[in-house]
Every structure is written in structure tokens, then in C-alpha cells.
Amino acid sequence: MTADPSPSPRPAQKKKKAATRKAAKTAFDPRIVVFACNWCSYAGADTAGVSRIQHQPHFRMIRVMCSGRIQPAFVLRAFEKGADGVLVSGCHFGDCHYIFGNERAVEQFEKTMNVVKLLGIEEGRLRLEWISAAEGARFAEVIDEFTDQVRVLGPSPFATSDAIEEIEVPETETETGKGMEA
Amino acid sequence: MxxxxxxxxxxxxxxxxxxxxxxxxxxxxxxxxxxxxxxxxxxxxxxxxxxxxxxxxxxxxxxxxxxxxxxxxxxxxxxxxxxxxxxAKIEPECPHGGALQSVMRMMAKGGTQQDRLGWLTEDLKTDPKEGEVFLWTGCTGYYDAFFPEFDMKTVEGTKATVRILNHLGITPVVSPEERCCGHDLLWNGDRQSFDALARHNVELVRSSEAWMVVTPCAECARTWKIDYEPYFEGRIPQVVHLTELLEERFDDLRLKANGMNRVTYQDPCRLCRHMGVHDAPRKVLEAIPGIELEEMKSNRHGAACCAGGTWGNCDRFAKRIQIDRLREARATEAEVLVTACPKCQIHFRCAMKDPNFGSEISIEMLDVAEVVASALV
Known part of the structure; x- marks a missing residue:
């Protein structure tokens, strides 16, 4: 699928402030679900926020204890509910808090990727990244890159306005957008 | 009420x-x-x-x-x-985290071009659009992608079906536009998604101008035959499970020995009880030279099922049922447990992974289509 130059079919975003920002104004704002492990990637996101590293705010973060927990059902559910992209992240190999959790994550991810490909969802909508707690800059970089990539792919074929509402997370928990809000 | x-x-x-x-x-x-x-x-x-x-x-x-x-x-x-x-928004706790249900619902929403015919090789004669017989392949490709740990290829059953149909002189329609039949969603209460799938699928078959729908999957067969009936307008194509077709065209089948001696047959619940088909697969299996069909203790209408149809439930009771059933299969001293539904294979293979029973209950499993295809002259 090529870039969709037409204006976003999405309803008005709740975060109007963020939406009016320059970076977000280009084509459409994708909805990205980020699964992050408690020990590395989530802390990495925190580092990005604390260090005030600018990155695009169009993602919702779901913290899990270990990336090994992220089974195909989680990712597929996100796509079913209209996510435009899903990022799975965990500790670097050898750094897993549970020793081998991220190896499980790879197995699960490969399985998920195969199903996603069969379904005809573009491969670019799903990504696996290892981000440690110290890599705030890398987190911001990955998010920016992935957001741009998904933006080029356009809205997910499964995205409908009512489904999007279902993946809306409460305002109080959207602390991951702090890079932009700070 | x-x-x-x-x-x-x-x-x-x-x-x-x-x-x-x-x-x-x-x-x-x-x-x-x-x-x-x-x-x-x-x-x-x-x-x-x-x-x-x-x-x-x-x-x-x-x-x-x-x-x-x-x-x-x-x-x-x-x-x-x-x-x-x-x-009332009460959903069951689906096994595998509801991943398969998500896949089905995405298919119901549509909008993507599925890559579901990766298994279709050159030697298999099919037509992507029009023909007299529509082969409903089912979601075996998805199952294989989802269960790599079982070391199985349910898609082989689908391939074998094409081979058998070609043998009978049929070039079936195999469409990349096919979507899940919706069986599992229907049985888990999601009528709306089932509706969307049924409409799409019925229209697909109607536009192919096929007068017959053949499927190697027992659940697809039931859905097409019974649950899709109200969706047809006018002419309703004849819906048969592969084994029914084989029985009908029995005289055209030329079978040779395929090296198997003693097999037993697992009746899929959809096929034997919901549709009343139990003699057809037996007749076909027994017709293969060298094969002796040994019945399990419970068979035909009384056969225990794989306890995993509809992806609706998997608990300790399901495991118990599977293990008991596999014990019955082993008691027949058969080499191969033949079945006619991909889900039976998946669930029994899963039960065989149980480290407590592993060697006691493991048995080779094949789809009836695979067995017949390997015996074609």
C-alpha cells in the first residue's frame, strides 16, 4: 500500500493539542500499540520521557511483565480492534529479567508474524525491537521511525471508528506521550 | 425464552x-x-x-x-x-487467548488480500474463479502457522484433497478470496461476524457458478450444509464433505496399496453426529488394498470427540477426554489414527505432547484425504 495523501478518515482526536503540532499534521495519525516489558522497554520509554527526548505521541503503551508474555492473541487483538501498527519490545538478549523470556518472545513473534502475513496485513505494521532501560534515545528513535513507517502504510484495513474507541486508554495512563507534552 | x-x-x-x-x-x-x-x-x-x-x-x-x-x-x-x-458482552475465555477468534473477526471485517494459497503448487490443477466444483479449503494454512510446535501440516490434507479431485477428473475452484466459514464464531455466540462471513462466502460461491461445494473439513461441511442454507437465494449448491464425494464417486476411484495396514478412524463430531456421515469414510478407507480398519471402543454416533471443536474451550476435562480417546486408539493397535477434520488432528497432537502420557498415547495421525491421496494409482 502506498502513502495515502487524502486527509485522515479518523474522527477528531481527543488530544487536540498534540494533533495540531507540526509533526503530527502531515498525513494521518496512526494508532500504534506498543507492548513493553516492565524491566527494559517500559523503563526505556520512561528514560525517553525523563530525558525529554522528543518523539511522536501516536502510540499507546501496554506494559507487561515480560516480553515472553506477549502471545499472538495480544497482537492480533490489537489489529482486530483497529490498531494501525503494533510494536513488541523487550530486553536485549542476555538481559532478560527472567533469563529466557525474550527468547519466548521471539517464538511468539514469529508465529504472530506468520499469521499476520497470511491475513494480508502489511509486514511493516508489526515490529519487534529490543530496548533497554538506558536507551531512552533509542526508544524515541524507534518510535519515530515506526510511526513514520506506519503512517506511510496508511490506516489499517481493520480500523473503523468504533473499534478505535475501544483501544482508547484512560487519560491518566497516557504518560508515555510525555515526550511531546513536556 | x-x-x-x-x-x-x-x-x-x-x-x-x-x-x-x-x-x-x-x-x-x-x-x-x-x-x-x-x-x-x-x-x-x-x-x-x-x-x-x-x-x-x-x-x-x-x-x-x-x-x-x-x-x-x-x-x-x-x-x-x-x-x-x-x-450481553459475556465472552468465553477462549483458548490461545482468543487469537483464532481475532483472526476470524478480522476476516469478517475484510479489507485485506489474504495470502492463503501459499500451499498451492504447480502440479495441483485448480481454477481461481469459476468452475463446477468449489473446493472449500478451510483455514488449515492458519492452523499450521499457529501451531508450528506440533510438527504437523494440516494443509497437507487440503493439498491431498486437490490431488484426489484431480484424480476424479475435477478441476476445483480454489479461491484466494475465501474466508473462514465462521463456524467457531457462530458456536461461540458471535452471530454478527458469522453473518458477515456467511454473506461473503455464499456470494463467492454463487459468483463461481459452482453447483457443488466440497470440503475436507468437517466443520466447514456442517456450516455450509446447515448454517448457510438461509443465506442462499435461489439455487443452493450441493454441499458434501470429501468423504461423501468419494463414496458417491467410489467406482471412479482407482486405489493401490499405500503401505498402511491397520488404521483406526476418529469420527469428527460435526461429520458423524451433526451430519450423519459415518459410513462413507469407512467405506473409502477399507477399499484401499492392505488397509484393515479397526474400530475404537466408541465409534460412529457414540464416538468421543477431540474436545476442542469451535476453539471454545480447553481445560483439564478436555485433556482428559483427549487422553482417554487416544488410549482407545492405541488399544486398537492401529498404526495410524485417521480423521476427517483438521481440528481433531490439532487437539490430539496437543494431547500427545503431555509429558506424563506422551509415549503411552502417541500415535501417528493423518487426514483421510492424505491416506486416500497416497493410495491413488
């Missing part, structure tokens, strides 16, 4: 309790009681699925129905109660 009681013949129940006595889940200790559900329906009580979790432990295998002297449609009752539960 009154309508439901009339539709499912529940009012005819005379409380004999045969249903609960034969229920495979109740037999291994589950608290599911078909009789209680029928009774409370008759009393006009709304089954509250939020509190009565046994509603989702029913395998809908239909064993109770086949024994019921009053012909109460318990599976029909369960399905309607589940639909009501779904409407």
Missing part, C-alpha cells in the same frame, strides 16, 4: 437425564449438565452465563443429542444461550 424452548424441542424433555449421563464432559468430572440447562429453559429461567460458566464448557459435540429419546436439540439450545451471552 418460550420461542427458544419451542425451537429446540426442549419442551419434549422428560427429564430422563440420558444427556448428562452421556455427556463426555460430565463423564470426566465436569460440572456441565445438559439436563439442567434444558430444565431451566423449560422453567423459563434465564441462564445467566456470568454465573453459569458451564455454558461455555459444552463441546457441542452432540453426543447427548444422539442419545436423547425426546429429540431435544441441546446444541441448538447452547448456541442460542451463547448468542444471548455474547449480546
Amino acid at each position: 418460550q420461542q427458544l424452548v419451542r425451537d429446540t424441542n426442549a419442551w419434549a424433555c422428560y427429564d430422563c437425564g440420558k444427556c448428562t449421563a452421556t455427556c463426555p464432559v460430565a463423564r470426566v468430572g465436569g460440572s456441565l449438565s445438559p439436563r439442567r440447562h434444558v430444565l431451566s429453559a423449560n422453567l423459563g429461567e434465564e441462564t445467566d452465563p456470568g454465573r453459569d460458566d458451564t455454558l461455555f464448557t459444552c463441546l457441542t459435540c452432540g453426543l447427548c443429542e444422539s442419545r436423547c429419546p425426546a429429540e431435544v436439540s441441546y446444541t441448538g439450545l447452547v448456541r442460542r444461550l451463547r448468542e444471548a451471552a455474547f449480546d
